[in-house]
Amino acid sequence: MIESLLLSWLVLSFVIWMTAKLVPGVHVRGLGGVVLVAALFGVLNVLIGWLLFVLIGIGTLGLGFLLAFITRWIVNALLLKIVDSLTDKLTIVSFGRALLASLVMSVLGAVIDLVMHLT
Numbered sequence: 001m002i003e004s005l006l007l008s009w010l011v012l013s014f015v016i017w018m019t020a021k022l023v024p025g026v027h028v029r030g031l032g033g034v035v036l037v038a039a040l041f042g043v044l045n046v047l048i049g050w051l052l053f054v055l056i057g058i059g060t061l062g063l064g065f066l067l068a069f070i071t072r073w074i075v076n077a078l079l080l081k082i083v084d085s086l087t088d089k090l091t092i093v094s095f096g097r098a099l100l101a102s103l104v105m106s107v108l109g110a111v112i113d114l115v116m117h118l119t
Contacts, residue, residue: 013038015108023101025093033089040083049075076102 013034020028028034052075057064064071077098084092092098 009035009038009042011109011112012042015105015112016041018108019101019104023097023104025097026101027091029089029091033087036087037083037090040086041079044079044082045076049079052078073099073102073106076105 016028016038017034020026020034028037053064053068053071056071056074060071077095080090080092080098080101081095084090084098092101
């Protein structure tokens with residue numbers, strides 16, 4: 001279990017680092033910053049990610065549940081902005097950039113997941 005958690009943290013750190021390199025307006029300060037941002041993002045996703053997902057689903061009268069991929073995208077962008085506000089290691093200039101970063105993170109995560117399952 002610990003190995004799986006550490007591997008997930010490593011993959012998320014890499015995805016955040018690549019996202020900061022690819023998306024203008026998203027900056028992470030140093031390798032320690034990448035690891036810290038990944039840890040904060042992961043913990044917040046576990047603690048409040050589900051709650052935001054449910055609130056958006058209810059707030060959209062169920063449409064958010066039907067379009068779960070869009071809701072998850074928005075929740076991840078919100079979580080990125082929350083991490084941005086909690087630490088000076090991550091800077092995201094706007095919510096639009098957070099949405100773009102969330103999309104890039106999802107694509108990179110899916111590609112890495114696919115590669116890991118093919119090997």
